[in-house]
Amino acid sequence: MTALQAVALYASLNLLLLALLSVPIGLNRNRKKIDLGDGNDIEMTALIRGHGNAAEWIPGALIGLFLLASLGIGTLIIHLLGLAFTLARGAHAYAFFTKQTTGPGRIFGAGLTLLVYIAIALLLLWKALA
Template sequence: MLRLEIAALYAGVNILILLVLAVLVVAGRRKHKITLGDGGNEVFGRAVRAHANAAEYIPGALVGIVLLALFDPATPVWLLHASGISLTLGRILHGWGLTTGTLNAGRMFGMVLTWTSYALIGGGLLWAGLAQQL
């Protein structure tokens, strides 16, 4: 599997995660007849935050993963998979955790995995960028 194909795989899955979370928000808006904001509905507010939080983290990570893939052969394939898997699992766990309640293991592990992906991506980009200069 080529590096850009790996990036496309994780981009596709994470975009679908955003789509699922968006559909849950729209379904909640219809169910609770809320047109703007969260209407003070705590359960619906968590669905909105789950989508918004994913929308805050996923795009930056995907840009980083694609950039890493473009630094072929400076970027090892394992780094792309480690970044993509930790991002994807992190976003699934965090989204599930936010929609099911307050502070819980899903939210905690989801953020740890998401931040791990950011650390891997950021470190990998620094390494790849500096390696081109040496």
């Protein structure tokens, strides 16, 4: 597997996660008759923010991984970063699916997401200045 193929793997997994996060929003909109926004419903607010949070973080990581692969970072590094990021986003999403939005899954997911972002940023800076 090449580095770009590894990026494609983690892109597909994270895009599927984004799609999966949208399902309960649609189901709850239909069940609760909420056409737009959260309808002042705390469950809808949490679901929307869980999806929104993923939509905010996933694109940047995938762009970073793509740039790293394009700049010659090895497949192993892409796998390490991609797997860590995917696990982080999965843990964060799981917290929203289980309605444990203040629990360890969310803390672990947010923390690991940030660490991976920093690692990607530093590697990109190193490759840009090399």
